[in-house]
Amino acid sequence: NAGVTQTPKFRVLKTGQSMTLLCAQDMNHEYMYWYRQDPGMGLRLIHYSVGEGTTAKGEVPDGYNVSRLKKQNFLLGLESAAPSQTSVYFCASSFGAAPTSNQPQHFGDGTRLSIL
Amino acid sequence: AQSVTQLDSQVPVFEEAPVELRCNYSSSVSVYLFWYVQYPNQGLQLLLKYLSGSTLVKGINGFEAEFNKSQTSFHLRKPSVHISDTAEYFCAVSTLFGNEKLTFGTGTRLTIIP
Numbered sequence: 001n002a003g004v005t006q007t008p009k010f011r012v013l014k015t016g017q018s019m020t021l022l023c024a025q026d027m028n029h030e031y032m033y034w035y036r037q038d039p040g041m042g043l044r045l046i047h048y049s050v051g052e053g054t055t056a057k058g059e060v061p062d063g064y065n066v067s068r069l070k071k072q073n074f075l076l077g078l079e080s081a082a083p084s085q086t087s088v089y090f091c092a093s094s095f096g097a098a099p100t101s102n103q104p105q106h107f108g109d110g111t112r113l114s115i116l
Numbered sequence: 117a118q119s120v121t122q123l124d125s126q127v128p129v130f131e132e133a134p135v136e137l138r139c140n141y142s143s144s145v146s147v148y149l150f151w152y153v154q155y156p157n158q159g160l161q162l163l164l165k166y167l168s169g170s171t172l173v174k175g176i177n178g179f180e181a182e183f184n185k186s187q188t189s190f191h192l193r194k195p196s197v198h199i200s201d202t203a204e205y206f207c208a209v210s211t212l213f214g215n216e217k218l219t220f221g222t223g224t225r226l227t228i229i230p
Contacts, residue, residue: 004159035220040125042206042220043160078225090159104150105218107159 001027006091006108013081013115021076021111023091031094031106032074034059034066036087043090049074081115088112118143118205118209122221128230129197136194139207149190150182150208150218153200166190177201202228 007022030051035043035058043073045058049068063085065077074093078085092105123138124149130185141147148167164175181192199208207221 040222042120042122042222043218044220045217048217092160104165105160105163106159107152109157109159 004091004093004105004106004108006089006111008111009109010112011114013078013113015083015115017081018077018079019081020078021089021091022114023074023076023093023108025074025091025093025106026072027093027095027106028071029093029095029106030071031105032068033092033094034064034074034076035090035092036060036085037090037110038087046076047087066084083115086092086113086115118145118147118219120207120209120219120221122207124223124224126224126227128229130226131199132196134195134196135193135201135226137144137205137207139190139192139221140207141188141190141207143157143188143209143211145211149183150180151175151179151190151192152206152208153177153219154204154206154223156203163192163205191213192199197226197228199228199230201226201227 006027019109033048034046037043044060047066049055052071055066089111091108094105119142121140129135150165151163154160155156166183174180191224204223204225206223208218
């Protein structure tokens with residue numbers, strides 16, 4: 001099983017450039033999430049989606065946009081990259097949110113993004 | 117809003133010694149608690165979770181954690197560590213309302229010394 005696949009794995013951008021990170025899951029999960037991981041700060045939620053066609057802001061949404069046009073894909077966009085967005089980005093998905101669903105979040109292997 | 121504090125950023129432990137990684141949380145409502153492990157250059161994997169019931173929770177790879185409501189803690193323990201346990205460990209919390217979101221601690225890097 002592929003699980004959660006993130007594309008690309010590495011990318012270097014110049015300030016002001018734009019790019020899209022792709023997350024794909026093959027588990028038929030309803031919920032999908034984008035996090036950023038920075039040294040000493042753990043994981044912080046950027047945006048999330050509770051189903052196809054829906055998105056919601058997380059803890060640190062500024063400078064990012066997302067789309068969930070298909071259930072299996074969750075795209076994270078940087079319209080005008082800034083050095084402060086240098087980070088490791090993780091996508092995750094889960095079957096549901098209710099604790100009784102007994103389903104944890106499954107994570108991808110991350111995208112390492114550097115903004116020069 | 118809920119928050120998580122992992123008191124130790126780095127924990128070195130000799131191989132085959134016991135280890136405890138500390139986690140404290142803050143929330144005004146009932147919580148659900150998780151421990152995740154991250155191996156180098158990989159995503160996070162769920163070690164164990166507390167949803168309800170017994171306060172002692174057993175997970176994968178011989179880890180266990182105990183939920184202590186009065187001390188608002190969820191410490192992770194293993195009686196004997198191995199080199200393969202070298203990783204970063206994250207405590208996380210979600211709440212009954214808004215439980216689609218996890219709030220993570222800042223992580224504890226566990227280093228096993230041969």
